[in-house]
Amino acid sequence: MENLLDFASTGMAIALVALSLILLQRSQGIVILEIIPxxxxxxxxxxxxxxxGSASTLDTATLIIPLFACAALVVMFQPLYAKWRLxxxxxxxxxxxxxxxxxxCLSAMTATTSNRxxxxxxxxSYLVGTKDRLEWAxxxxxxxxxxxxxxxxxxxRLVAALQLSKDDFRLLQTFGRDPDQVRRHVLxxxxxxxxxxxxxxxxxxxxxxxxxxxxxLIPSFAxxxxxxxxxAARLVTASVLLITAEGFLTQHTSELLRAVHRAALxxxxxxxxxxxxxxxxxxxxxxxxxxxxxxxRRPYALQP
Amino acid sequence: MLSxxxxxxxxxxxxxxxxxxxxxxxxxxxxYDLGATTYVSAGAFVAAAAFAPVPADRDVAFRxxxxxxxxxxxxxxxxxxxxxxxxPADFTLISFGQLWATxxxxxxxxxxxxxxxxxxxxxxxxxxxxxxxxxCVLAASLVYLLNQTTxxxxxxxxxxAPEQYRLxxxxxxxxxxxxEALAFGVYFAAGTLLxxxxxxxxxxxxxxxxxxxxxAAALAARSTQxxxxxxxxxxxxxxxxxxxxxxxxxxxxxVYAALALVLVLVITHAQEASRDAAA
Numbered sequence: 001m002e003n004l005l006d007f008a009s010t011g012m013a014i015a016l017v018a019l020s021l022i023l024l025q026r027s028q029g030i031v032i033l034e035i036i037p038x039x040x041x042x043x044x045x046x047x048x049x050x051x052x053g054s055a056s057t058l059d060t061a062t063l064i065i066p067l068f069a070c071a072a073l074v075v076m077f078q079p080l081y082a083k084w085r086l087x088x089x090x091x092x093x094x095x096x097x098x099x100x101x102x103x104x105c106l107s108a109m110t111a112t113t114s115n116r117x118x119x120x121x122x123x124x125s126y127l128v129g130t131k132d133r134l135e136w137a138x139x140x141x142x143x144x145x146x147x148x149x150x151x152x153x154x155x156x157r158l159v160a161a162l163q164l165s166k167d168d169f170r171l172l173q174t175f176g177r178d179p180d181q182v183r184r185h186v187l188x189x190x191x192x193x194x195x196x197x198x199x200x201x202x203x204x205x206x207x208x209x210x211x212x213x214x215x216x217l218i219p220s221f222a223x224x225x226x227x228x229x230x231x232a233a234r235l236v237t238a239s240v241l242l243i244t245a246e247g248f249l250t251q252h253t254s255e256l257l258r259a260v261h262r263a264a265l266x267x268x269x270x271x272x273x274x275x276x277x278x279x280x281x282x283x284x285x286x287x288x289x290x291x292x293x294x295x296x297r298r299p300y301a302l303q304p
Numbered sequence: 305m306l307s308x309x310x311x312x313x314x315x316x317x318x319x320x321x322x323x324x325x326x327x328x329x330x331x332x333x334x335x336y337d338l339g340a341t342t343y344v345s346a347g348a349f350v351a352a353a354a355f356a357p358v359p360a361d362r363d364v365a366f367r368x369x370x371x372x373x374x375x376x377x378x379x380x381x382x383x384x385x386x387x388x389x390x391x392p393a394d395f396t397l398i399s400f401g402q403l404w405a406t407x408x409x410x411x412x413x414x415x416x417x418x419x420x421x422x423x424x425x426x427x428x429x430x431x432x433x434x435x436x437x438x439x440c441v442l443a444a445s446l447v448y449l450l451n452q453t454t455x456x457x458x459x460x461x462x463x464x465a466p467e468q469y470r471l472x473x474x475x476x477x478x479x480x481x482x483x484e485a486l487a488f489g490v491y492f493a494a495g496t497l498l499x500x501x502x503x504x505x506x507x508x509x510x511x512x513x514x515x516x517x518x519x520a521a522a523l524a525a526r527s528t529q530x531x532x533x534x535x536x537x538x539x540x541x542x543x544x545x546x547x548x549x550x551x552x553x554x555x556x557x558x559v560y561a562a563l564a565l566v567l568v569l570v571i572t573h574a575q576e577a578s579r580d581a582a583a
Contacts, residue, residue, distance in 0.1 A: 084571045087571060087574055088334075088570075088571055088574050091391075091392070091393035091396075092334055092335055092336050092392045092393050092395075092396045093334075093336070093567060093570065093571055094571070095393060095396060095397075096336045096338075096396065096518070096563075096567060097564055097567040097568065097571070099400065100560045100561075100563040100564040100567060101560075101564050103556070103560040104557055104560040104561050104564060107554075107556040107557035107560060108557050111553045111554055111557060214404070218404060225397060254412065254416070256411070256412045256415055256416070257408070257409075257412050259404065259405070259408035260405050260408045260409050260412065262404070263401045263402075263404035263405030263408065264401070264405060266397075266400070266401045266404070267379075267382055267398055267401035267402075267405075270386070270390075270394055270397050270398055270401070271382065271385065271386075273394070274385070274386060274389050274390040274394050275389075277389075277390075277391075278389045
């Protein structure tokens with residue numbers, strides 16, 4: 001039960017970050033990975049002030065310049081990615097560019113903070129008391145945030161707009177909506193979702209440094225690219241399953257292999273995505289469904 | 305300046321050896337391969353196990369080879385599957401997974417077997433210039449030989465029109481298997497060359513080397529004939545400048561900044577590839 005609560009709370013936090021990445025994937029055509037360092041820096045600045053540590057603790061003021069550089073990169077590249085993706089007729093180049101920019105920002109932040117971490121241990125604070133309470137609070141907050149974001153997206157009809165704007169933004173104009181405005185709106189929502197998810201994930205940790213953000217990036221990226229629809233329940237299920245699998249693998253092997261398990265599960269989720277695309281494109285699922293229903297109806301068809 | 309540049313010819317080896325296959329995947333297949341590191345590390349540790357002078361070190365290297373061998377087998381199957389059924393972006397994403405997993409796996413093995421002290425290697429007394437020249441000749445001949453085969457045309461057909469490919473040639477599984485076998489052979493050989501030129505087989509070495517290979521391939525993708533070699537040479541020159549001028553703590557930042565800059569140049573100089581973009 002204790003493990004389950006741990007996995008569920010981490011999974012809910014990861015689901016929020018995955019939601020932000022899938023929103024960007026839908027609106028821009030690629031996952032803009034630069035929002036991960038941006039959110040990490042925002043979170044470290046916000047949470048770093050909660051508990052003042054020793055001189056060896058990360059000085060959050062050193063993150064301000066890389067944070068602004070990262071924000072400038074997101075603002076500058078965001079309108080270009082959608083255009084460039086069509087220009088090179090594929091996601092690979094733009095995806096690698098986004099990956100390189102993200103690593104650039106992360107390296108800058110790691111260098112300026114000398115890879116120091118902030119110590120949080122919120123479970124020990126007098127407001128929370130126990131780890132269970134903290135995990136329940138994270139689950140509740142993540143649930144409220146996910147519901148709120150999904151309701152907001154539906155109310156503003158952004159989900160429908162996302163489906164239209166992915167490959168041909170001219171379709172949006174025929175419905176009287178400005179595509180650039182829609183993209184900026186979705187980007188803002190994605191940054192908020194990613195930052196909330198990161199805050200919740202970091203608050204569960206004892207200590208956290210910039211380089212630890214791969215723990216959020218890899219699972220959320222895997223979940224985002226394996227989904228073909230924006231469904232909150234599916235995201236939560238996938239992220240809890242992924243975190244549980246990773247947790248059990250780590251429990252039965254070594255803690256040092258955690259990064260390997262994470263990357264292996266990342267590849268596994270991509271394989272699931274490839275299989276589901278293949279099943280959809282070849283209509284295998286439809287064929288099997290028809291065969292199944294045909295088989296189920298046959299006894300009735302024989303009756304006069 | 306010239307003498308230190310001379311010493312850096314060893315760095316040219318791996319990008320030069322890997323560029324024919326990387327370029328094939330990139331130019332004809334629109335796929336970036338960041339996962340060469342798995343095959344390369346297997347080759348490097350096999351060479352280390354074969355030529356280790358002390359039996360204890362040989363045993364450590366041999367055990368790492370066994371673990372890497374299992375990883376290579378698994379990833380070979382995954383890559384063949386992604387090539388056969390996936391989009392170009394899926395293959396690139398699989399290679400991201402390899403980039404994250406392989407150094408972590410090597411780091412874990414070195415940590416558990418040598419307590420993080422690494423594998424002591426005997427330095428190979430080899431003159432780097434003839435080896436680098438040999439790698440140039442090998443890369444050029446491999447590019448020439450690859451162009452004589454049907455592999456590039458088939459890969460273009462599979463990337464541009466997978467359904468039509470299936471109708472014309474049947475399942476792309478055999479093509480994927482041939483491509484991956486070629487990639488394995490070339491990267492594994494590049495790994496043994498890496499062992500000949502480097503004495504540090506730590507986890508960090510392999511991640512950075514792959515990024516340099518991708519950078520070299522991105523520069524070489526638009527070139528033809530002998531100009532293909534310009535990509536690895538330019539990448540090595542950039543690497544020399546970064547290593548000489550940039551402080552070590554900012555080197556990763558600069559490597560990725562260089563990669564981002566090259567990719568921006570590649571995209572902005574690309575011809576309009578889709579009808580929507582042209583419109």
